[in-house]
Amino acid sequence: MSKWRTVMSGVPQGSVLGLALFNIFVSDMDSGIECTLCKFADDTKLCGAIDMLEGRDAVQRDLDRLERLGEEWIESSPEEKDLGVLIDEKLNMTQQCTLAAQKANRVLGCIKRGVTSRSREVILPLYSALVRPHLEYCIQLWGPQYRRDMELLERVQRRTTKLIRGLEHLSYEDRLRELGLFSLEKRRLRGDLIVAFQYLKGAYRKAGEGLFIRECSDRTRGNGLNLKEGQFRLDGRKKFFTVRVVRYWNRLPREVVDAPSLEMFKTRLDEALGNVV
DSSP, X not given: OOOOOOOSSOOOTTOTTHHHHHHHHHTTTTTTOOSEEEOOTTOOEEEOOOSSHHHHHHHHHHHHHHTEETTEEOOXXXXXXXXXXXXXXXXXOHHHHHHHHHHHHHHHHHHHHHOOOOOHHHHHHHIXXXXXXXHHTTHHHHOOOSHHHHHHHHHHHHHHHHHSTTOTTSOHHHHHHHHTOOOHHHHHXXXXXXXXXXXXXXXXXXXXXXXXXXXXXXOOOSOSOOBOOOOOSOHHHHTSHHXXXXXXXXXXXXXXXXXXXXXXXXXXXXXXXXTOO
């Protein structure tokens, strides 16, 4: 057993006892915390469900408790990058869209300079494996909210399709049809609808109970599984998954919604989306 020593600079990294010492150092961090605190090194997160003013006040009290650690004040930041996604204090995703487009454009530039072939057999696999992942990484969280951000991301795919020999003279929509691709906007919609199917009829059905409200109506129009659209004052609320997907789900043909399996749903969904420009 060592003698007691005052530690002024946190826990030394790379030491044999570093992990144990750190756990001791942060063990009482959640003392008095009302919400959920997930402690993992310097990625500690405070989480809480807020649907009433009491929930909001509880989270704020916890933030006030955590604001001062020992004798030091924790600095606030207007933005934070978490697992590669940049989020600002107003949940505006414009900066993240800009970063994603910049990364994708840099990779596309390397392909353009380093690959002489312009055939679809070469360009498409490179785009799918190296460029598009930057435009869709964690897209369910930071999906673009504004038309200018959507166009910023779409411009990368537009440039890619124009690289392919023989398609330069075609419009972007015609190039997509020729290559069998969806626009990035349509791919995001496809992903939303697939997740909605999983929550309503698929593997996540139990977890999805109460996530959507089914619309009770005697009308025969619709796909037989219409969801109720909510009314909200704030535009930000309309961007939530459970809100933004409802209108498009209700427009799906009955044969798509009635698909007996996820794979069949994807196949029928692609056919339905293929008819929409």
